[in-house]
Amino acid sequence: MTTTLTESRATSAPVTGATVQLSAVVKAFAGHTALNSIDLNVAPGELVALLGPSGCGKTTALRSISGLESIDSGRILIDGEDVADTPTNKRDIGMVFQAYSLFPHMTVLENVEFGLKMRKVAASRRRERALESLDMVGLTKHRDRFAHQLSGGQQQRVALARALVTRPRVLLLDEPLSALDAKVRVQLREEIRRIQTELGITTVFVTHDQEEALAVADRVAVMRDGRIEQIGTPEELYATPTNAFVADFVGLSNRMPANLIDGTVTLHGCNLNLLGDPMPDGPVIALVRPEDMVLAADGIAGTVIASSFLGSLRRTRVRLSDGTVVAIQHEVERHPLPGEPVSVRLKGAPVSALALKPKK
Amino acid sequence: MSANLVAPVHPVEPTSTRTKPANHAVRIGAEPSALGRRLILGIIGTIFLIPVIAMIEFTFRDGLAGSYTVVHWTGLFSEESARTYRGLYQAIENSLVLAAVTVGIVLVLLLPTMVLVHMQFPRLKRTLEFICIIPITVPAIVLVVGLAPVYSVIVQVLGGSTWTLAFAYGITVLPYAYRAIQSNLDAIPVKTLSEAASTLGAGWMTVLWHVLLPNLRRGVLAASFISIAVVLGEFTIASLLNRRNLQTALLQISQSDPWVAVIFALFALALAFVLLLIIGRLGSATPSRRKS
Amino acid sequence: MALAKPANRRRRLAYAGLTPFAAYVLIFLALPTILAVVTGFFSDDGTLTFDNVTGLFTPTILATFGSSFWLSGVTAVIGAVVGALICYAMLGTKVGGLLRTIIESAASVLAQFGGVMLAFAFIATIGVQGLVTAILRDTFGLDIFADGVWLYQVPGLILPYVYFQVPLMVITFLPALTALRPQWAEASATLGGTRFAYWRHIAAPVLAPAFLGSLLLLFANAFSSFATAAALISQGSQIVSLQIRSALVSETVLGRENMAGALALGMIVVMVVVMWAYSVLQSRTSRWQQ
Numbered sequence: 001m002t003t004t005l006t007e008s009r010a011t012s013a014p015v016t017g018a019t020v021q022l023s024a025v026v027k028a029f030a031g032h033t034a035l036n037s038i039d040l041n042v043a044p045g046e047l048v049a050l051l052g053p054s055g056c057g058k059t060t061a062l063r064s065i066s067g068l069e070s071i072d073s074g075r076i077l078i079d080g081e082d083v084a085d086t087p088t089n090k091r092d093i094g095m096v097f098q099a100y101s102l103f104p105h106m107t108v109l110e111n112v113e114f115g116l117k118m119r120k121v122a123a124s125r126r127r128e129r130a131l132e133s134l135d136m137v138g139l140t141k142h143r144d145r146f147a148h149q150l151s152g153g154q155q156q157r158v159a160l161a162r163a164l165v166t167r168p169r170v171l172l173l174d175e176p177l178s179a180l181d182a183k184v185r186v187q188l189r190e191e192i193r194r195i196q197t198e199l200g201i202t203t204v205f206v207t208h209d210q211e212e213a214l215a216v217a218d219r220v221a222v223m224r225d226g227r228i229e230q231i232g233t234p235e236e237l238y239a240t241p242t243n244a245f246v247a248d249f250v251g252l253s254n255r256m257p258a259n260l261i262d263g264t265v266t267l268h269g270c271n272l273n274l275l276g277d278p279m280p281d282g283p284v285i286a287l288v289r290p291e292d293m294v295l296a297a298d299g300i301a302g303t304v305i306a307s308s309f310l311g312s313l314r315r316t317r318v319r320l321s322d323g324t325v326v327a328i329q330h331e332v333e334r335h336p337l338p339g340e341p342v343s344v345r346l347k348g349a350p351v352s353a354l355a356l357k358p359k360k
Numbered sequence: 361m362s363a364n365l366v367a368p369v370h371p372v373e374p375t376s377t378r379t380k381p382a383n384h385a386v387r388i389g390a391e392p393s394a395l396g397r398r399l400i401l402g403i404i405g406t407i408f409l410i411p412v413i414a415m416i417e418f419t420f421r422d423g424l425a426g427s428y429t430v431v432h433w434t435g436l437f438s439e440e441s442a443r444t445y446r447g448l449y450q451a452i453e454n455s456l457v458l459a460a461v462t463v464g465i466v467l468v469l470l471l472p473t474m475v476l477v478h479m480q481f482p483r484l485k486r487t488l489e490f491i492c493i494i495p496i497t498v499p500a501i502v503l504v505v506g507l508a509p510v511y512s513v514i515v516q517v518l519g520g521s522t523w524t525l526a527f528a529y530g531i532t533v534l535p536y537a538y539r540a541i542q543s544n545l546d547a548i549p550v551k552t553l554s555e556a557a558s559t560l561g562a563g564w565m566t567v568l569w570h571v572l573l574p575n576l577r578r579g580v581l582a583a584s585f586i587s588i589a590v591v592l593g594e595f596t597i598a599s600l601l602n603r604r605n606l607q608t609a610l611l612q613i614s615q616s617d618p619w620v621a622v623i624f625a626l627f628a629l630a631l632a633f634v635l636l637l638i639i640g641r642l643g644s645a646t647p648s649r650r651k652s
Numbered sequence: 653m654a655l656a657k658p659a660n661r662r663r664r665l666a667y668a669g670l671t672p673f674a675a676y677v678l679i680f681l682a683l684p685t686i687l688a689v690v691t692g693f694f695s696d697d698g699t700l701t702f703d704n705v706t707g708l709f710t711p712t713i714l715a716t717f718g719s720s721f722w723l724s725g726v727t728a729v730i731g732a733v734v735g736a737l738i739c740y741a742m743l744g745t746k747v748g749g750l751l752r753t754i755i756e757s758a759a760s761v762l763a764q765f766g767g768v769m770l771a772f773a774f775i776a777t778i779g780v781q782g783l784v785t786a787i788l789r790d791t792f793g794l795d796i797f798a799d800g801v802w803l804y805q806v807p808g809l810i811l812p813y814v815y816f817q818v819p820l821m822v823i824t825f826l827p828a829l830t831a832l833r834p835q836w837a838e839a840s841a842t843l844g845g846t847r848f849a850y851w852r853h854i855a856a857p858v859l860a861p862a863f864l865g866s867l868l869l870l871f872a873n874a875f876s877s878f879a880t881a882a883a884l885i886s887q888g889s890q891i892v893s894l895q896i897r898s899a900l901v902s903e904t905v906l907g908r909e910n911m912a913g914a915l916a917l918g919m920i921v922v923m924v925v926v927m928w929a930y931s932v933l934q935s936r937t938s939r940w941q942q
Contacts, residue, residue, distance in 0.1 A: 063384075067384075068838055068841070069384060087387060088387070088388060088838075088841040089388075089843075089845055089846060090844070094843075095838070095839070095842040097838065099835070100836075101836065102839075103836060103854055103858075105854075105857050105858050114853070115844055117853075118846075118849060119844055159839075162839075163843075385744055385834065385837070388847065388850065389837060389848075389850045389851060390832070390834055390837035391743045391744035392743060392744070397741045397742075397744075397745075400738065400741035401738065404737070408758075408762070408815070408818075411770075411773035411774060411777045411815065412773065413783070414773065414784065415773050415777075417776070418776040418783070465676075470673065472669070472673075473669075473672075473673035476666065481666070494685075495681070497920070498685050498923070499877075499919070499923070500876075501876060501896055501919070502685070502688055502876070502923075503681075504684075505684075505688040505896065505900065505912045505916045506684030506687035506689075506916075507684045508900070510680070510683060510684055510687070527679075527680050528680055530676070531680050589760075589761070589764055590764060593765070593766060593767065593769070595766075595767040595768055596878045596879050596882075599882065600897065600900055607879070608768075611768045611883055614768075618772070621772060622772050625772050628769060629761065629765065632761045632764065632765075633757060633758070633761045636757045636760040636761050637754075637757040639760075640753045641753060
């Protein structure tokens with residue numbers, strides 16, 4: 001595939017996306033290293049989410065793929081070719097920013113047409129394709145409006161249509177939903193996923209919201225301090241985190257003091273397998289998922305602190321006899337009241353563990 | 361772990377460190393390159409410095425003799441000069457008094473009115489803004505045509521001294537003072553603060569004095585400094601109403617002793633620059649609103 | 653309705669609080685403006701007349717207005733272009749940083765640097781004995797006054813006017829330029845736009861209303877300016893503000909004072925039109941700044 005942007009992309013048939021590869025990419029800003037030798041391979045048509053706390057380098061990685069950030073060393077390959085010397089406007093990518101990226105003086109339609117205009121597509125064909133793209137996001141009837149007349153969710157849909165109209169080989173999304181209301185966020189992420197799958201376009205999606213990443217992605221790369229801690233399917237990350245950071249970051253975890261002997265975590269009399277890399281023996285903090293504990297007839301004694309109703313399930317906070325506070329997820333039919341004495345039992349699922357820092 | 365690789369992996373070459381390309385904003389055209397910036401600002405800045413340099417050079421000239429001398433500067437401090445320049449010093453004093461009274465008008469008339477409108481009459485805000493913008497549309501040269509009859513009455517009531525010009529000056533500084541104070545008012549949550557204070561038991565006087573005014577210090581200072589700069593530079597009204605202020609005196613004295621005139625012009629310029637530099641720093645020193 | 657009374661009384665007291673300012677503005681702004689305009693409709697013996705107003709349309713006065721328009725237009729355009737260039741050069745500098753503070757302060761000062769002091773500066777620079785005049789003559793053999801001394805006529809006002817027009821442009825236009833969102837340039841790049849395409853299709857159209865607005869403001873500023881011209885041109889009435897001066901000051905021609913009123917009316921009409929257009933453009937600009 002060439003890097004020239006030609007009319008051969010004029011069809012609106014699904015395109016098998018390109019591969020994206022980062023090899024040993026390093027990027028440092030004055031003072032701190034944003035990317036500390038990142039390796040990433042994205043398959044054609046795959047949606048990979050880059051997930052992590054702020055400052056972990058996920059946005060830098062995304063912007064490096066787009067060319068808006070240059071890298072210090074390593075290689076970035078799109079469809080097998082090194083794009084280091086290719087400027088952003090020749091990389092044939094589509095990008096959706098967090099906010100404010102629609103051109104304010106152009107109508108929605110003109111915004112969407114812009115990429116085609118840059119590729120010198122004829123006016124009538126341009127309009128046709130832009131309307132198609134707008135239709136894909138369901139905003140055809142807003143085509144003559146301006147950005148400031150649209151809601152946040154609508155603006156992001158236009159931004160998506162605009163990025164996709166040229167059928168780029170890679171789609172990059174930089175926290176596209178972070179500035180939106182919760183309900184809109186859920187709706188829009190499903191729409192993005194649907195469109196992405198339909199078009200078969202390779203996508204990299206940056207977010208700090210782990211629920212979003214798990215819901216939307218084929219694979220998730222959890223990042224911290226410029227490195228990828230773990231990359232895998234959402235199920236893998238949730239069930240078998242390779243270290244405590246991932247276990248803690250993805251999904252909720254209870255922290256419970258325990259003991260590690262020979263690869264087995266001893267917690268309140270239960271022996272649980274250790275997830276992830278081996279650790280030295282000694283006292284640890286075990287990370288137990290709320291759904292891996294139950295309110296039973298017998299078990300560890302505790303007192304209910306509060307119970308939150310979450311629609312399809314309940315989450316109850318219990319102070320155990322040893323003082324630890326844990327959250328337990330259970331069916332809604334059981335409604336514990338504050339102060340009620342309960343018993344908590346572990347289901348026996350494997351756990352991750354954090355080493356206890358030696359007391360100074 | 362599932363296979364992370366679906367596409368063929370290219371062998372990793374030894375890490376190539378390339379020369380750092382320009383900052384991305386420059387590459388996409390959002391910013392000028394460092395060279396471009398320096399070139400533009402350097403050339404234009406130098407051109408703008410030329411008249412100031414010429415003024416300074418002028419003050420060292422020895423008449424038409426072609427050589428240089430410091431006599432014009434040292435002459436400022438000599439005995440005879442005190443007599444010759446008495447008129448000029450009087451005019452400077454007049455201008456300083458005018459500046460003080462104008463600032464007084466801004467603080468005593470404009471500021472309380474703006475706070476009052478902001479708190480009690482929000483619907484009058486547009487009107488007040490409009491009034492304070494009018495002096496731009498009705499410039500001094502036009503205003504002075506109508507001020508002459510007004511001042512002939514004032515002279516009868518308050519005498520013919522120069523300080524009464526401050527009433528007119530208060531009008532000419534309205535646009536600048538208004539904008540300085542209003543941007544400060546907009547930046548502080550006046551309504552929330554005064555409501556919080558009143559639920560804690562404060563009366564309106566306490567609210568004004570102890571809650572609002574301390575937060576308006578930046579805007580008030582900026583308004584005052586701008587007013588001083590404008591008053592020191594004002595010529596039109598003073599000249600056409602036949603009063604002596606710094607600028608009219610400078611014009612007059614330039615005919616007999618141009619060097620001293622230029623020296624004082626340089627002083628006035630430097631003073632205004634310092635005042636406005638302070639305002640600029642004041643503006644950036646306040647912490648911006650933190651996101652919650 | 654015991655509750656209504658204190659509220660009413662407080663309300664009335666609050667209104668009373670507005671009166672000092674209202675009285676001040678009435679006496680020193682409204683009244684002079686009305687007087688300025690109205691005197692144009694009276695002759696010196698107090699009778700109502702349109703002579704002064706029709707006098708505005710005599711060739712001499714029309715030529716004066718023409719000169720004012722020409723001078724204001726030329727200096728506004730030069731000031732706008734140079735000022736915009738400076739603003740462009742400041743893109744990307746840290747807000748509140750040293751470079752910006754110095755330029756902004758310098759711009760505030762120089763925008764006020766009018767009248768007498770500016771006249772001195774330019775006489776010292778390109779006057780007959782000026783520094784630059786001498787350098788041009790001695791080093792380059794160029795005598796800029798070979799065809800006559802133009803500094804003390806209308807063309808001579810251009811350079812001093814530009815000197816305060818450029819800073820005014822920087823002050824008024826910089827906020828618009830810094831309101832350009834970096835996301836727009838980035839989006840343009842990801843969509844395949846070159847730097848030129850970004851400026852042509854996005855930055856320039858977005859900035860156009862602000863640029864034109866500032867241009868109008870510069871025009872208004874030059875048109876209403878008096879002190880610089882008065883200091884450089886001690887006698888004469890080539891532009892409208894100088895014409896007003898001679899109307900006010902002249903002792904020889906009777907009835908000229910009321911001519912000043914007519915001229916003031918003419919000036920206000922021009923200013924109102926220009927400032928109205930400016931406010932229309934301003935509202936356009938703010939609509940896009942979300």
